[in-house]
Amino acid sequence: MAESPPAIELRGVTKRFRSRDGAAHTATRDMSFTVRQGEFVSVVGPTGCGKSTSLSVISGLAPAGEGEVLVHGRPVTGIPDRLGYMFQQDAVLPWRTVLDNVAAGPRYRGAPKRAAREQAADWVARVGLAGFERYYPHQLSGGMRKRVALAQTLINEPSILLMDEPFGALDVQTREHMQDLLLELWSGTRAAVVFVTHDLTEAIALADTVVVMTAAPATVKDVVRVDLARPRRVEEIRLEDAFLDVYRRVWDSLREEVEITRARGARRAA
Amino acid sequence: MQPEAVAAAPPPVEDAQASAPARRRRFPAPKITVTRVLLVVLWLGSWEVATAGWLDPFYYSRPSAIWGRLVDWFTKGTAFGSIWEQIGVTLEEAVLGFAAGSLAGIVLGVLLGRGRFIAEVCAPFIKAANAIPRIVLASLFVIWFGLGMSSKVATAVVLVFFAVFFNAFQGAREVDRTLVDNARILGANPRQILTSIVLPSATSWILASLHVAFGFALIGAIVGEYTGADKGLGLLINHAQGTFDAAGIYAGMIIITVVALLAEWLLTLLERRLLAWRPPSSSAAADAQI
Numbered sequence: 001m002a003e004s005p006p007a008i009e010l011r012g013v014t015k016r017f018r019s020r021d022g023a024a025h026t027a028t029r030d031m032s033f034t035v036r037q038g039e040f041v042s043v044v045g046p047t048g049c050g051k052s053t054s055l056s057v058i059s060g061l062a063p064a065g066e067g068e069v070l071v072h073g074r075p076v077t078g079i080p081d082r083l084g085y086m087f088q089q090d091a092v093l094p095w096r097t098v099l100d101n102v103a104a105g106p107r108y109r110g111a112p113k114r115a116a117r118e119q120a121a122d123w124v125a126r127v128g129l130a131g132f133e134r135y136y137p138h139q140l141s142g143g144m145r146k147r148v149a150l151a152q153t154l155i156n157e158p159s160i161l162l163m164d165e166p167f168g169a170l171d172v173q174t175r176e177h178m179q180d181l182l183l184e185l186w187s188g189t190r191a192a193v194v195f196v197t198h199d200l201t202e203a204i205a206l207a208d209t210v211v212v213m214t215a216a217p218a219t220v221k222d223v224v225r226v227d228l229a230r231p232r233r234v235e236e237i238r239l240e241d242a243f244l245d246v247y248r249r250v251w252d253s254l255r256e257e258v259e260i261t262r263a264r265g266a267r268r269a270a
Numbered sequence: 271m272q273p274e275a276v277a278a279a280p281p282p283v284e285d286a287q288a289s290a291p292a293r294r295r296r297f298p299a300p301k302i303t304v305t306r307v308l309l310v311v312l313w314l315g316s317w318e319v320a321t322a323g324w325l326d327p328f329y330y331s332r333p334s335a336i337w338g339r340l341v342d343w344f345t346k347g348t349a350f351g352s353i354w355e356q357i358g359v360t361l362e363e364a365v366l367g368f369a370a371g372s373l374a375g376i377v378l379g380v381l382l383g384r385g386r387f388i389a390e391v392c393a394p395f396i397k398a399a400n401a402i403p404r405i406v407l408a409s410l411f412v413i414w415f416g417l418g419m420s421s422k423v424a425t426a427v428v429l430v431f432f433a434v435f436f437n438a439f440q441g442a443r444e445v446d447r448t449l450v451d452n453a454r455i456l457g458a459n460p461r462q463i464l465t466s467i468v469l470p471s472a473t474s475w476i477l478a479s480l481h482v483a484f485g486f487a488l489i490g491a492i493v494g495e496y497t498g499a500d501k502g503l504g505l506l507i508n509h510a511q512g513t514f515d516a517a518g519i520y521a522g523m524i525i526i527t528v529v530a531l532l533a534e535w536l537l538t539l540l541e542r543r544l545l546a547w548r549p550p551s552s553s554a555a556a557d558a559q560i
Binding site: 059061079083084085087089090091093094095096097104105108109136138139152153156 | 448449451452453454455456457458459462466467470471473545547548549
């Protein structure tokens with residue numbers, strides 16, 4: 001039997017946007033990386049380098065421009081099956097209760113209301129929100145809303161999971177809770193994860209592989225393996241020597257790019 | 271008397287935590303009520319007194335005469351039959367116009383708000399149509415549809431339509447991109463996106479416009495009756511004008527005001543029900559606006 005294709009494969013993806021004043025802006029240039037099934041990949045890079053663009057082309061929400069994007073070996077033309085995407089901004093529906101927000105996926109896919117709600121109740125409990133089923137999002141804290149978003153995404157049992165700085169807006173303690181929760185729910189699913197963040201600690205603590213991007217336009221600068229045993233606990237792992245070695249390695253690679261980005265920002269400000 | 275298409279913006283949705291400290295200090299309710307009553311007494315009293323002296327009650331009427339006219343209408347009826355019949359006719363025209371106009375406004379507004387191509391094609395026509403002094407159409411409708419109810423309903427429809435249309439259009443356009451993307455990822459088809467994302471998020475915009483729109487529907491019905499009718503509050507006022515009956519004009523105005531306030535109250539109930547998911551916003555500020 002031939003080896004199955006990687007879950008996600010980007011080959012030389014170049015994506016340009018036309019900005020408001022008509023100038024072309026290149027978000028990614030010749031970007032290539034692969035994600036195996038069951039692999040957790042973190043993508044780090046300087047602010048505004050185009051990390052998120054890689055997610056939008058994988059998800060099929062935006063066309064790739066030049067280059068190829070393959071999911072399960074097939075070129076992406078629309079939104080691939082069994083793909084989950086957790087956005088940076090809140091994407092829960094403010095007019096729906098926690099339960100109905102989580103039930104949205106199965107309902108869209110044609111599940112009867114009762115079955116969808118039962119399934120949703122199970123997921124609400126798994127993200128630790130049992131008892132909050134009938135609350136509206138505005139009645140929850142930011143961390144709880146992220147739990148709702150996580151349950152809403154995972155209820156569809158994605159085999160590809162894209163996450164765009166999902167915990168960026170949370171305070172440190174809540175963020176570590178969410179990271180542990182994510183690892184716990186992901187373990188055993190064999191989903192391929194692409195997790196975009198600019199927090200190095202988060203990137204390394206969660207991932208099997210860290211992909212380092214250059215300053216804009218983004219292209220892959222470095223790929224660093226993270227050989228740390230699982231299951232991991234985020235607040236403990238970051239004190240281990242092996243973790244610090246990886247951190248130093250990634251930071252060495254990233255520092256240059258961050259400095260380039262800063263210098264550009266300073267020039268623009270001047 | 272051209273009602274401008276006001277885009278009545280809905281109050282922004284905010285976090286409960288964020289709005290809590292912003293809530294204004296409230297004054298004790300009895301104090302407010304007593305002050306209000308005093309103001310009304312002062313106003314009506316000075317009017318009454320003034321007409322006993324230098325103000326000619328023939329032109330300016332007086333509160334007691336207006337009250338007498340109202341009692342007269344409700345106990346003995348008007349020159350055109352029972353007052354309830356007049357109210358009923360005007361209300362029926364306004365409600366029909368309101369229903370048809372807002373339905374058309376919502377459907378077309380959402381359609382154009384989502385379809386960028388048609389929106390671009392239609393933009394100049396809509397701007398032109400909005401610039402027409404639509405009240406003038408009332409005269410045209412009398413020629414087209416005659417003196418009966420349909421010409422008044424048509425006037426109300428035209429006024430209501432634009433008020434609702436612009437808000438529905440804006441509401442459908444302002445839908446959060448992330449919500450739509452999220453729904454697409456979760457597996458929603460275009461129809462599901464329309465019903466589960468676009469319509470609910472446009473609802474607060476649409477409801478905000480419905481408040482204004484019912485007022486327009488009443489204006490439409492009454493102006494229609496003014497132009498030519500055999501029944502209705504507008505006819506009553508027009509008749510009062512023709513006979514130099516200032517008290518009758520005021521009495522008609524008061525009835526219309528009460529009807530409008532009742533409708534406003536019903537719409538607020540509907541709004542509370544439909545927007546139950548919203549954080550309890552600064553409703554004190556909303557009350558003060560009336």
